[in-house]
Amino acid sequence: MDNSRSLTHSEGYIHEKSTTSSPSTSIMTSPSRWRTREDNPHYTEYERLLSKGWIPNRKVDNSDAQYATFRDNIPKLFALVISYLCLSHLYRIFVIPKQLPVKQPHQPLHRIYFFFVAGIAIITALHGTSMLKILTIISISYWIGRTAAGTMWNPIASWTFNLAILFLNEWYDGYKFGTLFGHGFDWMDEYRGIQPRWHILFNFVMLRLVSFNMDYYWQNKKSRDEYEKDDRLGGPISDKDRITVPCFASDYNYINFLAYVLYPPLYLCGPIITFNDFISQVRYPSHKVTKRFVITYAIRLAAVILVMELTLHYLYVVAISKKKAWDGDTPLELSMIGYFNLVIIWMKLLIPWRFFRLWGLADGIFTEENMVRCMSNNFSAQRFWKSWHRTFNRWTVRYIFIPLGGSKYMAYNMWVVFTFVALWHDIELKLLAWGWLICLFLMPELIASSLFSFKKFGKKPYYRVVCGIGAVGNILMMMIANLVGFCVGVDGMMDMLKQIFGTANGLLFLVTVSICLFIAVQIMFEIRESEKRRGDPKWKM
Numbered sequence: 001m002d003n004s005r006s007l008t009h010s011e012g013y014i015h016e017k018s019t020t021s022s023p024s025t026s027i028m029t030s031p032s033r034w035r036t037r038e039d040n041p042h043y044t045e046y047e048r049l050l051s052k053g054w055i056p057n058r059k060v061d062n063s064d065a066q067y068a069t070f071r072d073n074i075p076k077l078f079a080l081v082i083s084y085l086c087l088s089h090l091y092r093i094f095v096i097p098k099q100l101p102v103k104q105p106h107q108p109l110h111r112i113y114f115f116f117v118a119g120i121a122i123i124t125a126l127h128g129t130s131m132l133k134i135l136t137i138i139s140i141s142y143w144i145g146r147t148a149a150g151t152m153w154n155p156i157a158s159w160t161f162n163l164a165i166l167f168l169n170e171w172y173d174g175y176k177f178g179t180l181f182g183h184g185f186d187w188m189d190e191y192r193g194i195q196p197r198w199h200i201l202f203n204f205v206m207l208r209l210v211s212f213n214m215d216y217y218w219q220n221k222k223s224r225d226e227y228e229k230d231d232r233l234g235g236p237i238s239d240k241d242r243i244t245v246p247c248f249a250s251d252y253n254y255i256n257f258l259a260y261v262l263y264p265p266l267y268l269c270g271p272i273i274t275f276n277d278f279i280s281q282v283r284y285p286s287h288k289v290t291k292r293f294v295i296t297y298a299i300r301l302a303a304v305i306l307v308m309e310l311t312l313h314y315l316y317v318v319a320i321s322k323k324k325a326w327d328g329d330t331p332l333e334l335s336m337i338g339y340f341n342l343v344i345i346w347m348k349l350l351i352p353w354r355f356f357r358l359w360g361l362a363d364g365i366f367t368e369e370n371m372v373r374c375m376s377n378n379f380s381a382q383r384f385w386k387s388w389h390r391t392f393n394r395w396t397v398r399y400i401f402i403p404l405g406g407s408k409y410m411a412y413n414m415w416v417v418f419t420f421v422a423l424w425h426d427i428e429l430k431l432l433a434w435g436w437l438i439c440l441f442l443m444p445e446l447i448a449s450s451l452f453s454f455k456k457f458g459k460k461p462y463y464r465v466v467c468g469i470g471a472v473g474n475i476l477m478m479m480i481a482n483l484v485g486f487c488v489g490v491d492g493m494m495d496m497l498k499q500i501f502g503t504a505n506g507l508l509f510l511v512t513v514s515i516c517l518f519i520a521v522q523i524m525f526e527i528r529e530s531e532k533r534r535g536d537p538k539w540k541m
Helices: 023-029 044-049 064-070 074-094 110-148 154-172 177-181 183-191 197-223 239-246 254-261 273-284 291-315 317-323 333-364 381-387 390-401 406-425 429-451 463-486 489-501 504-533
Strands: 005-010 014-018
Touching: 005 504, 044 317, 064 074, 074 333, 110 154, 110 197, 154 177, 154 197, 177 463, 183 273, 183 317, 197 254, 197 273, 197 406, 239 273, 254 273, 291 333, 317 333, 317 390, 333 463, 333 504, 381 390, 381 463, 390 406, 406 429, 406 489, 429 463, 463 489, 463 504, 489 504
Parallel strands: none
Antiparallel strands: 005 014
């Protein structure tokens, strides 16, 4: 038998591709179909975005700049965490005096001094001389809050200043000493630290600045002594108390403020904790932080990092999306590119947040989990945002949503909330489109929930079916919004929609997917019911 063969060189090995018509031969030499293949016709379009991987004969898609920064620096971060935790625990053993829990307003919070010094040292190493810019900005914000105190000028001036800083940081690219003070100061711009672009990380600092000023504002409106429970004699009853009950008036000082804003484990990207909660945990340590909990959490983090590595080595969807290498792909293939992009987004956010949360837990500071549910286990747009970046969601509820009137005016103030969320992420048109699409897609669910409530129709035999159909629509709309904001942009999404709605195969695919999603939603309903029966608070999310 005469066989013709083509040889393709890829990542240090020769792939032999048989063009024989023999069924037995083609079955024996057919490569695996569960991974992105090097003989894909689009492979050459995105190949240069791939890097050498640690799995034999596989490249890795490390083209997402945000996750690549974290992934490439894991060894350095691990060394920093170990060094910090050793010093922190030694400080507690040998420096902090053995005494009863700190319950009185003027008792010193000794750990604060370690947090303060460690925070200054770490931002200096990270940002070099730019730490002077950071200290100047946060000190001005502190001065605004302390000066305005309990007057309306506090929230007005605090929000105006911090929103302006977000725009100015971006506009002036973090500022330059030479530009600000003349060329005689150009030498200061040369010492930029490990992470020169300090303003990229300042978004999280901004949340802490607003938290301190607003918590101080509410403390002046209703002090700790005006609450019914005298928790000078004991700790807070619940985690909610840590947030809503003000600290002692003397706790709102500059050292505590700096220690909170620059707290090393949460400085880079959170999770987000309010000032009241932070000081409360320093004064009354959380009982949730146990050795077993921390060790279990570390094992879970290692497992999800491994899953992410396998995904990046076998599915090159990020590189495909960046190059828009999908011409001629079927609607199914396009949808899989979009879906797995969303899965990778979920994991690329989950992993850093869990890493820094673990660091904080090992240091005795409890923060909430940011990703409460897997992204594939959501059917409600409202509940999705409660379980995606949960600490940020709680921050927006406390400092924006409730002050604007809460759920009473939800149809209106959600536009303010998601406009802020979009601009906070980055000042880009596609993110504004993402935020407004979310609001637009939330409207049908809000209207349907009020008109077709469980209280009115829950016992009807068709209620669950109708809810399932609505949930399918929610899932499809959430996927569209997130693909626009974080994956393929408006143009890429339009290309995908044309392929799906503009062809007979695309429409057939859409119907098939909707049926599959409907079945999946029914399973999600059962999961929620089981959570409700055992009292798991996640069932509300």
